[in-house]
Amino acid sequence: xxxxxxxxxxxxxxxxxxxxxxxxxxxxxxxxxxxxxxxxxxxxxxxxxxxxxxxxxxxxxxxxxxxxxxxxxxxxxxxxxxxxxxxxxxxxxxxxxxxxxxxxxxxxxxxxxxxxxxxxxxxxxxxxxxxxxxxxxxxxxxxxxxxxxxxxxxxxxxxxxxxxxxxxxxxxxxxxxxxxxxxxxxxxxxxxxxxxxxxxxxxxxxxxxxxxxxxxxxxxxxxxxxxxxxxxxxxxxxxxxxxx
Amino acid sequence: xxxxxxxxxxxxxxxxxxxxxxxxxxxxxxxxxxxxxxxxxxxxxxxxxxxxxxxxxxxxxxxxxxxxxxxxxxxxxxxxxxxxxxxxxxxxxxxxxxxxxxxxxxxxxxxxxxxxxxxxxxxxxxxxxxxxxxxxxxxxxxxxxxxxxxxxxxxxxxxxxxxxxxxxxxxxxxxxxxxxxxxxxxxxxxxxxxxxxxxxxxxxxxxxxxxxxxxxxxxxxxxxxxxxxxxxxxxxxxxxxxxxxxxxxxxxxxxxxxxxxxxxxxxxxxxxxxxxxxxxxxxxxxxxxxxxxxxxxxxxxx
Ligand SMILES: Nc1ncnc2c1ncn2[C@@H]1O[C@H](COP(=O)(O)OP(=O)(O)O)[C@@H](O)[C@H]1O
Ligand SMILES: [Mg+2]
Numbered sequence: 186x187x188x189x190x191x192x193x194x195x196x197x198x199x200x201x202x203x204x205x206x207x208x209x210x211x212x213x214x215x216x217x218x219x220x221x222x223x224x225x226x227x228x229x230x231x232x233x234x235x236x237x238x239x240x241x242x243x244x245x246x247x248x249x250x251x252x253x254x255x256x257x258x259x260x261x262x263x264x265x266x267x268x269x270x271x272x273x274x275x276x277x278x279x280x281x282x283x284x285x286x287x288x289x290x291x292x293x294x295x296x297x298x299x300x301x302x303x304x305x306x307x308x309x310x311x312x313x314x315x316x317x318x319x320x321x322x323x324x325x326x327x328x329x330x331x332x333x334x335x336x337x338x339x340x341x342x343x344x345x346x347x348x349x350x351x352x353x354x355x356x357x358x359x360x361x362x363x364x365x366x367x368x369x370x371x372x373x374x375x376x377x378x379x380x381x382x383x384x385x386x387x388x389x390x391x392x393x394x395x396x397x398x399x400x401x402x403x404x405x406x407x408x409x410x411x412x413x414x415x416x417x418x419x420x421x422x423x424x425x426x427x428x429x
Numbered sequence: 430x431x432x433x434x435x436x437x438x439x440x441x442x443x444x445x446x447x448x449x450x451x452x453x454x455x456x457x458x459x460x461x462x463x464x465x466x467x468x469x470x471x472x473x474x475x476x477x478x479x480x481x482x483x484x485x486x487x488x489x490x491x492x493x494x495x496x497x498x499x500x501x502x503x504x505x506x507x508x509x510x511x512x513x514x515x516x517x518x519x520x521x522x523x524x525x526x527x528x529x530x531x532x533x534x535x536x537x538x539x540x541x542x543x544x545x546x547x548x549x550x551x552x553x554x555x556x557x558x559x560x561x562x563x564x565x566x567x568x569x570x571x572x573x574x575x576x577x578x579x580x581x582x583x584x585x586x587x588x589x590x591x592x593x594x595x596x597x598x599x600x601x602x603x604x605x606x607x608x609x610x611x612x613x614x615x616x617x618x619x620x621x622x623x624x625x626x627x628x629x630x631x632x633x634x635x636x637x638x639x640x641x642x643x644x645x646x647x648x649x650x651x652x653x654x655x656x657x658x659x660x661x662x663x664x665x666x667x668x669x670x671x672x673x674x675x676x677x678x679x680x681x682x683x684x685x686x687x688x689x690x691x692x693x694x695x696x697x698x699x700x701x702x703x704x705x706x707x708x709x710x711x712x713x714x715x716x717x718x719x720x721x722x723x724x725x726x727x728x729x730x731x
Contacts, residue, residue, distance in 0.1 A: 191531045199519045271514030278479060278509035279575070280501065281532040 188281035193289040200293055210254055211301045214247035215308050222313040233374055237399060241315040242372070244305065245394035248328070249367030251301035252389045255294045256335030257342065257359045263290055264343035265352035273428045283428050291336065298332055316399075324397035330411035331389025335363065337418035338388060344425040367391045386410045432457045432492055432579055432610050433478055439486035440473050447473040449634030451487075455579075460601065460611045462625030462642075464618070466727040470634040471614045472512055475581050478612070479509045492578065505534055508577035510568050512584045512614070518557035522548055522567055525556070526574055533575035546570045546600065562593030566600070573604065580604065583614040598624055618717040628717075632725040642717050649723045650715035655686045655696055657707035667703065671695045683709075 200207060218240065221227050227239040234242040264287065267273050273283040309315035318324035338359065346352035364370055366384035368391055373381045385392040390411045393403035431454035440448040448470040455461040463471045476482045477489055480496030480503060489496050494503055516525055526539035543552055546566045551559060559567065565585060572580050582601070586594040594617075601624055605611055615621055621628050622642045630638040630645070638645055652675075663684060668677050673695040674688040686696055693712050700707050722728060 188532050191528055195520070195524060195528050198524070199517055202519045267517070270516075271511060272516060274481070274511055275514040275516075275571070277481060278504065278507075278511065278572075279529060279532045280504045280534075 189285040189288060192281065192285050193292055196286070196289045196293055200297075206259075207297075210251060210259070210297050211304060213254070214250045214301055214305045217250070218244065218247055218305060218309055219312065222309075228313060235399075238313070238315070239372070240309070240313045241399065242374070242395070243368075244309050244315055245391050245398055246368040246372065247305055248302055248394060249364060249369055249389060249391055251298055252332060252335050253360050253363040253367065253369075255297050256332070256339045256388075257363060258339075258356050259297075260290060260294045260336065260339040261343035261346065261352045261356050262349060264340075265346050265349045268343075268427070268429065269347075269349050271429075277428055287426075291340075294336060294339075295332070302328065318398045319400035320397040320402050323402040324394065326408060327390060327393035327397050327403045327411075330408055330415060331391075331394065333415035334388035334390070334411045334418070337415045337422060340422035340426070341418045344422040344427070347427075363388065388414055430457070431455055433461075433612065434490045435474070435478065435487070436489075437487035438474060438477055438484050438489060440470075440477060440482060441485050446634055448477070448484075451629075451631060451634065451636050453629045453636060453639060455610060455612060456627075457610050458605070458608065459626040460605050460613055460624050462621040462628035463612065463614045463631060464621050464628050464721065465616065465631035466725055467616065469631045469725075471616075471631055472583055474631065475583055475612060475614055476511075479507065479581055480504075481509075481511075505575060506578050508572035508575055508580045510572040510580070510582045510585060512587075514568065515564070516556045516567070518555060520556050521553050522556070522559070523552040525567065526570055529571050530574045535576055537574050537576050539574060542570050542574055545603075547596070560593075562589050562596070565589060565593070565597065569597070569600065573609070577609060579610045579612065581612045581614075584616070585613065586615070586617065586620060594620070618721055622717045630721065630724050632727075637724045638720075645720045646715050646717055649720040651689045652687060652715055652719075653689060653692045654713040655688075655693060655710065656683055656713070657710040658682050659684055659700070660706035660708060661704075663700070663703075663705060667699055668696065671699060 221243065222240050230236050230238055267286065273286060276283040276286055306317065310317055342352055342355045342359065346355055366380070366387040367389070368376065368381070368384060373384060373391070376384070385407055388411060390407050393407040393411070396403045433455035435454070436452050438448050438451040451470070451474050463475060465471050473482065477484045478491060478496060480500045483497060491503055492506060496503055523539065523543060526543060530536035530539045543549055546569065548563060548566055548570070551563055556564065556567070569582065569585065572582065586597050589597065598620065601611060601613070613624060625642060627639065627641050628645065629636050638649060640648065665677050668674050668686055673690045673692045674686055676687045678685045686692070697707065
């Protein structure tokens, strides 16, 4: 516990030292939100979105941006780099276990995701009148499960990739797919229906987030699928993870 | 009482036998060298000692403990510097040492260690910005920050320039003088000759010799060679009659005598008795290099 705390503090310091990455991770979704929000027509209620504005319809997809960046990109590449460079092995020679470093990275990933989401929700509310999630409990649940599913996938990538290069080769397509089905590249109402429906079930489950944000409770099936993915990928990662 | 005992250690990676049969014992307070060509199984051997790998056969005992079963205890008491182990780019020297110090019950003072290793003016420098020698010194510092009783150092000077290498040697001697037992894996003969009290030469997963560097040289490659220019003609028989001499050759005005034992004394005495002055006299003795070639059939790396 003692070692974990010190490792967490040190790793946090390393993150803070890489300011450009930190700002991108936390701020990018909000920056996109602000740019879109500056277009007046996107702030008008529209029947296409059940009478919501495009901005509030699109906000859940912006949550996907940070989740995908951190979960399937940063986390696996940091872990693969640490393994490739022998950082994890060196730790294994000390009284601290390398799992403490992995745990610290997870905590930092979560912190980044949370900070980014809070900023987005707050700015959306204050600047563009997007209501706070109407179904807070459902939203929290959808957010937690979606995050868990993506982080587990990220850990699975880190587990099966032997090198940093291999981790990136796996992470990039996964990132693109997550962003695409999350409706980031093309808003989901423009996607063919079948693609949008697939996106309901790909992590982090953007439909559940949208439902809970705009007022209904998320569908249990959507949440259950996220839980299944989180557990399956998490177990796979735990089985396959190598410290060297 | 040896602090490390390895008996008939065996370790495979799939079909490849990395360590076939290694037995050795390291005494408290010595610098013990593990020598051998690349791929001989040196790293695998010390990683089994450090408890990082599970042997397929044989026994390992460190400070009377089992490296796997008593891992928690041994990690407090054994410091390890792994071959090719780096740190995060942005981590600074002092941060790294303070973090690692915090893992141990009875750590060294990081600030003192930094000064001792000559990293005083690099304390706030990021790992990425350190030179090869500085990274290596930091790596040694991390292996020592827990105040270990045993330090295992794998290929500690590989990739360093000659000056940095010599500085590192001085450092290792200081560490030994402070009472730490050191296991030094190397493929530099000069390093082993200079530092080690005893060396085990490993080749293809087996110990092919175990002795002090001087002992190894005198048993494995005992041949000596004396060259001189005699002030007056010398009859070959004068020299070949000596029991120490095994051969005499002449190249121009130079005489080359080969032999073993107290060769120099025997030759100079017989020359003195005949009032012959040996000009440009030189004694060439085998080095650990030669012994290594004899033992392994490989030229040591350099
Ligand atoms: N993790 C590993 N997996 C498979 N083979 C390995 C591994 N580590 C070392 N080897 C092989 O085992 C042999 C001994 O390696 P090593 O102990 O590193 O030798 P040395 O340190 O003497 O150079 C080499 O042939 C090497 O390629
Ligand atoms: Mg090696």
